[in-house]
Amino acid sequence: MATLSRLLFRTFCTSLATTTTTTTTTTTTPTMNSIVDKLFKERNLTKLAENFKKSSESYRFRCKHRIYQVTVRRLASANRLSLIEDILEAQKKYSDISTEGFAIRLISLYGESGMFDHARKLFDELPSLRCRRTVKSFNALLNACVDSKKFDHVERVFGEMPSELSVDPDVYSFNIMIRAFCEMGSLDSAVLMLDEMGKKGVEPNLISFNTLLCGFYDSARFDQCEKVWILMEKSNVKPDIRSYNAKLRGLVAVGKISEAVELVEELGSGEIKPDIHSFNALIKGFCKDGNLEEAKRVYDDLLKKDCVPIRSTFEALVPSLCENGDLDLAFKLCKDSMSRRCMLDARVLQGAVDGLVEKSKVEEAEKLVELARANSYSRSSVKMPS
Numbered sequence: 579m580a581t582l583s584r585l586l587f588r589t590f591c592t593s594l595a596t597t598t599t600t601t602t603t604t605t606t607t608p609t610m611n612s613i614v615d616k617l618f619k620e621r622n623l624t625k626l627a628e629n630f631k632k633s634s635e636s637y638r639f640r641c642k643h644r645i646y647q648v649t650v651r652r653l654a655s656a657n658r659l660s661l662i663e664d665i666l667e668a669q670k671k672y673s674d675i676s677t678e679g680f681a682i683r684l685i686s687l688y689g690e691s692g693m694f695d696h697a698r699k700l701f702d703e704l705p706s707l708r709c710r711r712t713v714k715s716f717n718a719l720l721n722a723c724v725d726s727k728k729f730d731h732v733e734r735v736f737g738e739m740p741s742e743l744s745v746d747p748d749v750y751s752f753n754i755m756i757r758a759f760c761e762m763g764s765l766d767s768a769v770l771m772l773d774e775m776g777k778k779g780v781e782p783n784l785i786s787f788n789t790l791l792c793g794f795y796d797s798a799r800f801d802q803c804e805k806v807w808i809l810m811e812k813s814n815v816k817p818d819i820r821s822y823n824a825k826l827r828g829l830v831a832v833g834k835i836s837e838a839v840e841l842v843e844e845l846g847s848g849e850i851k852p853d854i855h856s857f858n859a860l861i862k863g864f865c866k867d868g869n870l871e872e873a874k875r876v877y878d879d880l881l882k883k884d885c886v887p888i889r890s891t892f893e894a895l896v897p898s899l900c901e902n903g904d905l906d907l908a909f910k911l912c913k914d915s916m917s918r919r920c921m922l923d924a925r926v927l928q929g930a931v932d933g934l935v936e937k938s939k940v941e942e943a944e945k946l947v948e949l950a951r952a953n954s955y956s957r958s959s960v961k962m963p964s
């Protein structure tokens with residue numbers, strides 16, 4: 579996790595660096611480029627937080643949403659919550675806080691870091707910080723509640739807030755509640771939200787239905803799923819590939835892989851094309867069944883259809899290939915994953931390294947370790963077995 583967020587950070591810095599150099603004609607000192615670069619290079623998180631606070635004195639820096647996100651994620655994955663508090667609380671002194679968008683950013687970052695109490699406190703302080711709260715910041719608070727898994731608070735916040743603030747919950751508020759109930763496993767309450775929406779004159783949208791489909795398919799309640807599809811049609815909401823992917827994952831989870839394959843084929847000839855997640859569902863299903871030949875076939879197929887494999891595609895395939903002794907393909911996929919900048923879990927790479935050594939393919943194993951090093955995996959996470 580720590581490695582991943584560092585990598586994310588580097589990718590982000592690289593992209594930011596390119597955009598800054600192409601869009602800035604006159605150079606300000608110090609450039610945003612060098613400020614961001616310095617933040618990236620800082621390994622000491624205490625110093626990182628200090629530098630971040632200093633950098634955020636610049637208005638241009640405060641406009642960069644992504645650097646806030648990347649830095650907070652880095653701190654959160656190292657569990658340095660007091661540093662997160664430190665840098666986010668420091669933002670309150672800027673007049674930006676009176677714009678709801680900036681306040682929402684901070685509330686959401688607290689939520690993502692599991693710090694709901696801080697999110698709530700900031701939300702309560704907004705009027706005194708001259709920020710007018712609308713349903714948007716209310717939704718951010720509700721979302722922070724679900725993100726930090728404070729499920730016992732969700733219903734209370736949803737029930738009390740709107741009248742306290744005199745805001746009407748909108749479709750986003752209801753969708754957050756549907757997600758909350760699904761994550762809690764209270765699927766019946768999730769469906770009841772549709773009735774609540776009806777009473778308030780709020781139309782459910784594709785996200786409402788997709789969230790319900792994911793919830794019901796994940797818990798294999800297929801009869802309920804059918805009801806959701808029917809409601810969806812009645813509401814004139816057209817499914818998208820995410821709706822079908824929920825179904826695919828549901829089918830695969832209960833071992834109905836041939837039905838899943840059929841569905842992907844059907845989709846292939848229809849309007850809504852299968853995407854990488856559809857193929858991933860099949861690959862995972864076949865790998866779980868130990869049917870590696872079919873998994874490989876699906877992989878070839880997705881490449882032919884110009885789908886781009888993602889991290890989870892490789893993470894499903896590589897361990898199965900190693901287990902079944904197909905080290906050559908495992909080696910190739912590990913290399914591909916790194917050239918595509920999909921940062922596999924270090925344990926998956928290490929598994930491939932160990933497998934290669936076991937088969938006396940020491941040269942290949944060394945090559946992988948070398949590539950891992952070049953791609954910022956730490957020395958301890960991917961190494962030659964001793």
Ligand SMILES: *[C@@H]1O[C@H](CO)[C@@H](O)[C@H](O)[C@H]1NC(C)=O
Pocket residue numbers: 622623624625
């Ligand atoms: C990180 O920086 C802080 C403040 O400058 C310092 O007190 C601390 O010892 C440093 N930590 C490490 C591990 O170098």
